[in-house]
Amino acid sequence: MKNHIKEQALVQLIIENKENFYRLAFSYVKNKDDALDIVQESIHKALLSIGNLKEEQKLKSWFYRIVVNKSLDFLRKHRRVNVMDDTILELYSNGNYDDYQNIDLERCLDDLPEKFRTVIVLRYFEDLKIEEIAEILKENQNTVKTRLYKALSMLRIQLEQTKLLKER
CATH class of the missing domain: 1.10.1740.10 (RNA polymerase sigma factor, region 2, helix turn helix motif)
Known part of the structure; x- marks a missing residue:
């Protein structure tokens, strides 16, 4: 071409x-x-x-x-x-009440190592398929699946810890 x-x-x-x-x-x-x-x-x-x-x-x-x-x-x-x-803060504010759940998710996502954060962002924020993510990252599809599984697990643990800390 x-x-x-x-x-x-x-x-x-x-x-x-x-x-x-x-x-x-x-x-x-x-x-x-x-x-x-x-x-x-x-x-x-x-x-x-x-x-x-x-x-x-x-x-x-x-x-x-x-x-x-x-x-x-x-x-x-x-x-x-x-x-x-202020622009970022406005994204999380609807004017009625404070909703910290998305901020917690974003903070936990930011705390992930780059290779795990990247697969989460590409899969769930960019709505790309596993095959596309594998191609973008030049990785095997199984590697992407494993990273995605581990990243979701890490996120879940971080969010649970954040929730426990807030309840104290």
């Missing part, structure tokens, strides 16, 4: 899934500007290396992998504490 056709397919993919790519980056960095930067850098990298893509049907997982890698690179480069800004 010629690069021009690949570029058109990439642009179409990005247009159709821009919110998903942004949400994925945001799930790592918890900052809207940084997430936008990551998506922009991912697009730039993809356009520069589109010639390396062998099969068009793998375009989606290829670009997801770029976004995940750029997000992880950003976190390694900018190891820092992310302060929640």
Whole structure:
């Protein structure tokens, strides 16, 4: 496939899934500007290396992998504490009452090691299939399933501990 056709397919993919790519980056960095930067850098990298893509049907997982890698690179480069800004706090507030359950889940998810958090985010927040996640992470499907099972188990334990601490 010629690069021009690949570029058109990439642009179409990005247009159709821009919110998903942004949400994925945001799930790592918890900052809207940084997430936008990551998506922009991912697009730039993809356009520069589109010639390396062998099969068009793998375009989606290829670009997801770029976004995940750029997000992880950003976190390694900018190891820092992310302060929640007002926009994030508004996501959890409906104006009637405080609901801490989602905040607890997000904190527990953030505490997971990267390889476990990534499979949770891709499976449940991006609604990708196991096969797609395996392709994105360049892992065996059974490895992804095992990580997903272990990540869910770790999350459950962390959430139960958080609940117990709150009850004290």
